[in-house]
Structure formats: C-alpha cells, structure tokens
Amino acid sequence: MINPILKRARPDIVEMESYSSARSLYKKQANMIFLDANECAFEPYIGAENLSRYPDQQPDQLTDVLCKLYDVSSRNMAIARGADEAIDCLIRIFCTPYQDNVIICPPTFAMYEHSAKIQGAEVKTAPLTNNFALDINRIKKESNQNTKLIFICSPNNPTGNLMSVDDILQLCTAFDDTALIVVDETYIEYSEKSTGLLPNIENTPNLVVLRTLSKSYAAAGVRCGVAIAQKDIIALILKILPPYPIPQPVVETVMKILTSNNLQRLTEKRAALLDQKQRSITELKTIDIVKTIYPSDTNYILINVKNSKTLIEKCINNNIIIRDQSHQPTLNNCIRISIGKKEEMDKLLSIMHNEELPTLPKQRIVTVNRSTNETAISVCVNLDAQSPVVVNTGIGFYNHMLEQVAKHGGFSLELECKGDLEIDPHHTIEDCAILLGQAIKEALGDKRGIGRYGFTVPMDEALAQVVIDLSGRFYLKFSGDFPENMVGDLPTDMIEHVFYSFAENLKATLHINVEGKNTHHMVESCFKALGRALRQAIQYKGDDLPSTKGIL
Ligand SMILES: *Cc1c(COP(=O)(O)O)cnc(C)c1O
Numbered sequence: 001m002i003n004p005i006l007k008r009a010r011p012d013i014v015e016m017e018s019y020s021s022a023r024s025l026y027k028k029q030a031n032m033i034f035l036d037a038n039e040c041a042f043e044p045y046i047g048a049e050n051l052s053r054y055p056d057q058q059p060d061q062l063t064d065v066l067c068k069l070y071d072v073s074s075r076n077m078a079i080a081r082g083a084d085e086a087i088d089c090l091i092r093i094f095c096t097p098y099q100d101n102v103i104i105c106p107p108t109f110a111m112y113e114h115s116a117k118i119q120g121a122e123v124k125t126a127p128l129t130n131n132f133a134l135d136i137n138r139i140k141k142e143s144n145q146n147t148k149l150i151f152i153c154s155p156n157n158p159t160g161n162l163m164s165v166d167d168i169l170q171l172c173t174a175f176d177d178t179a180l181i182v183v184d185e186t187y188i189e190y191s192e193k194s195t196g197l198l199p200n201i202e203n204t205p206n207l208v209v210l211r212t213l214s215k216s217y218a219a220a221g222v223r224c225g226v227a228i229a230q231k232d233i234i235a236l237i238l239k240i241l242p243p244y245p246i247p248q249p250v251v252e253t254v255m256k257i258l259t260s261n262n263l264q265r266l267t268e269k270r271a272a273l274l275d276q277k278q279r280s281i282t283e284l285k286t287i288d289i290v291k292t293i294y295p296s297d298t299n300y301i302l303i304n305v306k307n308s309k310t311l312i313e314k315c316i317n318n319n320i321i322i323r324d325q326s327h328q329p330t331l332n333n334c335i336r337i338s339i340g341k342k343e344e345m346d347k348l349l350s351i352m353h354n355e356e357l358p359t360l361p362k363q364r365i366v367t368v369n370r371s372t373n374e375t376a377i378s379v380c381v382n383l384d385a386q387s388p389v390v391v392n393t394g395i396g397f398y399n400h401m402l403e404q405v406a407k408h409g410g411f412s413l414e415l416e417c418k419g420d421l422e423i424d425p426h427h428t429i430e431d432c433a434i435l436l437g438q439a440i441k442e443a444l445g446d447k448r449g450i451g452r453y454g455f456t457v458p459m460d461e462a463l464a465q466v467v468i469d470l471s472g473r474f475y476l477k478f479s480g481d482f483p484e485n486m487v488g489d490l491p492t493d494m495i496e497h498v499f500y501s502f503a504e505n506l507k508a509t510l511h512i513n514v515e516g517k518n519t520h521h522m523v524e525s526c527f528k529a530l531g532r533a534l535r536q537a538i539q540y541k542g543d544d545l546p547s548t549k550g551i552l
Contacts, residue, residue, distance in 0.1 A: 002232065003233065004177040004205060004206075005178075005232075006233075006236075007177075008148055009093050013092075013093050018238070018239045019243065021054070034053065039054060054244045055251065057241070058074075058238065059079075059248075059251045062251045062254055063077070063079065065255060068258075070228060072201070075234060076228055078237040078241065079245075080237075081245055082223045083211070083225035083226075083227075084111055084115075085225070086226065086227040087115050087151075087184075091121055091149060093236045093237065095119050100121050100146045101121055101148070102116045102121055102123055103123075103124045103150045105125070105126050105127065105152060107127075107132075107158060107330060108157065109153050109184065112151040128156070132159040133163065139171065143178075147179050148179055150175065150179050150180070154168070154188070154194075155188065157187065157336075158323070158336040160296030160298045160302050161294070161296070165197065176206055177206070180206050180207075182208045182210065183196075183197055183209050185197070186214065186216075187215055187298040190298045191298075196211075198228060201230065204230075208227055208228070208229040209229070210227055211226050212224070212225030215298075215299060216266075216299070223250065265416075270299075277296065277339045279345075280337075280345050280349065284352070289352065290303055290305055291303075291333075299339050300336050300337060300339060302335070304333055305333055305334075306333070308332075308335050311335065318347070320347065322335050322338075323336040323337075343365070343382065363383075365380070365381070366439050367380040368438050370435055372431070374431065375428055376417070377419075377435050379435045379436055380414040381406075381412065381436075381439045382443075383411045383440070383444070386410055387412055389406045390415070391415045393415065393417045393429075394421050396488055397489050401490070401524065402527070404527040404531055405528075405534065408535060409530075409534040411440075411534075413436075415432060415435075417431070417432050419431065425489070425490070429494045429498060430501050433501035433502040433505075438506075444538065447470060452469040453467070453534075454466060455529045455532035455533040457528045457532060459516075460516075461516050464513070464526045465512070466510070467533065468509070468537050469510075469537075470537050471509050474503055474509070475509040476511075477510075477511045480495075480496075480514035480526070482495065482523065492523065499530070512526055514526050
C-alpha cells in the first residue's frame with residue numbers, strides 16, 4: 001500500500017528521478033576496479049585510507065551501526081549531517097515555496113522556522129500551553145489545506161519537558177493523510193521517563209522521528225543525525241540529500257563512538273552529567289535572583305530570573321556564555337543553561353550567587369590526549385581542585401594506584417585509557433604514566449610558587465620513601481624488590497617503569513625507596529608517598545621560584 005502522505009509531498013520531487021552514480025547501478029564486488037568517478041588514484045597523505053574515493057550515499061558500515069543503535073530497519077532510516085539537515089530536507093520535500101506552510105509550537109527549537117523561511121514556506125504558530133504542553137486544538141485551528149509539516153520537539157528545546165505521547169499520536173491520527181508529524185527527539189537519551197516514539201513508526205505512516213549523535217552522544221562536532229520513518233518518506237529524503245553527504249572520516253569516528261564498550265561509557269557519563277544537573281538545581285534553588293526552575297528531561301535547565309540581561313552580561317564579563325530565551329513567547333527573562341563540567345558549573349553558580357570570585361591564582365587545568373595504535377588516552381588534571389578523581393585504565397589495581405596519587409596529591413585527575421589489554425597491559429601502564437607526567441608538567445606552567453619535597457608512608461610492615469624535585473631534569477633512582485610478580489591485575493615488574501615514564505615526562509628528579517614483605521602494601525605505599533610528595537611540591541607558596549637560577 002502506498003503511504004497516503006506521499007500525495008502531500010511536492011509532485012515534482014516525487015516524480016523526479018534519483019541521481020545515480022555508475023557504481024550504484026551494480027552490485028559491489030570485492031576487488032572491483034573503479035574508473036567511473038574521476039577520483040584520484042592515490043591517497044592524499046601517507047597512512048590515509050579510503051579518502052581518495054567518494055563514500056557511498058549511505059555508507060553500509062554506518063547504516064549497520066545506526067540501525068542497531070536505534071533498533072530500526074535500514075529502509076526506515078536516512079542518515080544526514082545532523083538532525084538539522086533532516087529538518088531541511090523534509091521541508092524541501094513537502095513545501096512548495098510561497099504556497100505551503102508548517103506549524104511550530106513555540107517556545108521551541110529555532111531551526112524549524114529558519115529552514116522553513118529559507119524554503120519560502122509560511123510558518124504558523126500554535127504556542128504551547130502554560131505548562132508547556134501541546135495545544136492540540138490550536139494546532140488544528142492553525143492548520144489549513146496547505147499545512148504540510150507539524151514540528152514537535154520532545155523533550156522540547158528550550159523548555160526541557162517531554163510532550164505527551166498521547167497528544168502526539170492524536171495529532172498523527174488527526175492529520176493522517178494531510179500533514180507529516182515530525183518529532184525531534186534530540187534529547188530523548190537524557191530522559192529517565194521515556195525512550196521515545198521509534199516503536200510507533202511501523203503503525204504511523206505520517207510520523208517522522210529525528211535522532212542525532214550531537215547532544216547525547218557527545219558528538220556535535222561530527223555532524224551525524226538520522227530521520228526515521230516509513231520507507232516511502234525515507235526514499236524521498238534519500239532522493240534529495242546532497243551527493244555523498246556523509247564524509248568518510250565521519251563514518252570512522254562514529255564507528256569508534258558506537259562500540260559497545262564506549263556506549264557503556266557514554267551511558268555512565270550521561271548519568272554523571274544528570275547528577276551534575278541535579279546538584280546544580282539544588283544550588284540554583286538557593287539563589288535569590290532565580291525565580292523559577294523548570295523541570296528538565298535534558299542536559300540543560302531553563303530558569304526564570306529577575307533580570308536576564310544583567311545576568312548574561314555578568315556572565316560574559318566572566319567569560320561564560322549562557323543562552324537568553326527572552327525572545328521566545330512567554331519566556332521573558334528566561335535563560336537556558338547547558339550542564340557543563342563541575343568546575344564550570346561552580347563558577348557559574350558563584351557568579352549567580354554574587355559571590356566574589358576567588359582572585360587566587362588561576363586554576364592550573366590541563367587536558368592532554370594521545371592516540372596511538374596501542375592506546376588512546378585522555379588525561380585531565382586540575383592542580384587546584386581536589387575532585388573529581390576518576391581513573392579508568394582497564395586495569396583495576398592500576399586505577400586504584402593512580403587514584404591514590406591524585407587523592408594524596410590533592411589534585412583532580414580524570415584519566416581514561418583504551419589500551420590493547422588483549423595483547424599485554426604493558427602499553428597501557430606505560431602510556432598512562434607518560435601522559436600523567438606530561439599533564440602535570442604542563443599544568444605546572446612556569447612553576448612559580450611551587451616547591452621541592454619528599455614524603456614517607458608506612459603501611460603496616462612496608463615503608464616507602466619518595467623524594468621529588470620538579471627540577472626540569474629527569475632522573476630516577478628506584479630501589480625496592482617486590483616478593484610477588486603480580487599485585488591484583490598489575491604486574492610488579494612494571495612498577496619501576498611507571499615511575500620512570502612518569503618522572504621522565506614530568507621532567508622531575510624522583511627517588512623512591514621501598515621496603516617490606518607484602519607486595520600490595522609496598523606498591524600502594526609507593527603511590528601514596530608519591531601523591532603526598534607531589535601534594536607539597538605542586539602547591540602554590542607565594543610567588544617565588546624555588547630556585548636560585550630563576551628558572552626550573
Ligand atoms: C541541537 C538540536 C538539534 C541539532 O541537531 P544536529 O543533529 O546537531 O543537527 C536538533 N534539534 C534540537 C531540538 C536541538 O536542540
């Protein structure tokens with residue numbers, strides 16, 4: 001059966017032939033020779049792969065992982081450069097310029113109106129009700145025979161709330177052969193109450209759901225989003241998408257984002273972000289200029305304040321950008337705040353509290369990233385904050401040891417490593433130590449105000465002495481014999497190597513001396529003592545360089 005909504009699409013688009021490249025006419029075979037598209041016969045740089053060729057219109061690999069992610073069939077999905085491009089395509093397919101219209105429900109996402117205007121489509125508005133719900137009667141009243149699309153954002157940007165599924169499905173029925181209901185679920189992954197409308201696609205011919213990797217998969221820079229709908233609608237989108245819209249590097253990046261390990265990691269990170277949101281809400285409630293905090297199913301919060309302009313100006317003066325929503329109907333003096341990192345939220349909150357911002361030295365925060373064939377590592381240290389301390393190397397005992405260094409060192413450390421543990425833990429252990437050393441060295445900057453220190457830590461029978469000098473010169477002296485080969489999942493023959501790599505990259509002189517009988521105690525006391533020595537060494541003590549040379 002033909003989808004009845006197709007007769008509402010522009011007839012010229014429906015009749016138009018799809019563009020077909022020569023190779024799309026034939027089944028792909030292994031070792032095929034492609035002399036059909038005037039591509040260059042060599043790669044653009046040494047080590048490049050598949051960059052000299054046009055990608056497929058909808059790359060197979062990418063289609064597979066995205067279909068799996070959303071649990072839909074490939075004939076029901078079109079991949080575009082973000083949900084934004086899908087919005088634009090839908091409007092161009094359905095709206096004949098200067099004749100047709102779309103309905104939006106403000107306050108809502110700006111791009112529906114923007115794309116409609118570009119296409120010369122009229123924009124009719126059916127504002128949300130007082131509690132930001134859909135006004136079904138108003139939508140019906142606004143519609144006429146030229147209404148082609150109705151945009152619904154759920155959770156809605158900027159109000160943050162979910163729309164009622166019943167309302168949406170009621171609209172789908174009311175407009176079943178006249179208008180497409182486009183439900184933008186960009187933020188649905190943050191919702192704890194709903195998983196969205198994808199299961200309804202099968203039974204709802206005029207429903208399109210938009211999803212994207214931008215907001216909840218932390219990949220706005222990648223530009224990858226999808227439209228999911230019945231196959232005839234998808235076929236029209238594919239017809240008008242620009243040639244080869246998904247660049248090959250995007251395909252490769254998305255493959256890395258959507259591995260099962262990383263999906264697990266993203267789920268955990270989203271949960272932590274929502275905790276951060278909750279903490280911010282609790283804090284916002286105590287701020288006198290905040291009048292209303294709207295409930296949010298997303299990674300942002302909409303608040304109503306006494307005077308949005310003054311707050312925004314104050315934030316700008318402190319290098320923070322937040323989003324005024326006063327231009328939206330009913331949102332005068334409302335501000336949308338994206339949930340950021342802890343220290344970012346802390347700064348915003350203290351500005352809002354009208355607190356004097358600490359005029360202490362600026363925070364020594366550094367992030368270093370490195371990716372090789374063996375490991376991918378990201379390390380963020382803040383020498384002037386104590387938390388968070390989160391280490392994930394894939395080696396449990398090593399996580400614990402590096403966390404000890406940070407906790408006893410009194411600095412914040414976020415370290416994530418994806419290493420080739422299936423081969424050997426060696427690369428992971430060494431590379432994490434290298435990057436930790438580098439990060440601290442960079443964070444220390446010109447070392448103004450820091451000292452040289454040592455510390456001794458006993459743990460029962462074990463005793464570790466660590467002396468560190470952030471001298472700018474590398475030297476390691478390590479003495480200690482561990483009775484066991486392994487402590488937990490960490491090989492003890494790597495311990496000296498860790499301190500070597502760390503000190504070499506920190507450009508420090510490091511002396512470690514450990515004695516004892518129990519390997520666990522001996523190892524742990526080394527790391528703790530290193531943390532304690534670092535704690536003293538990295539602290540600001542006035543403004544002097546602790547060296548007669550004037551440079552360290
Ligand atoms: C940010 C946002 C988008 C943009 O999505 P892309 O996939 O990055 O184009 C779409 N819809 C809403 C509601 C958004 O807030």
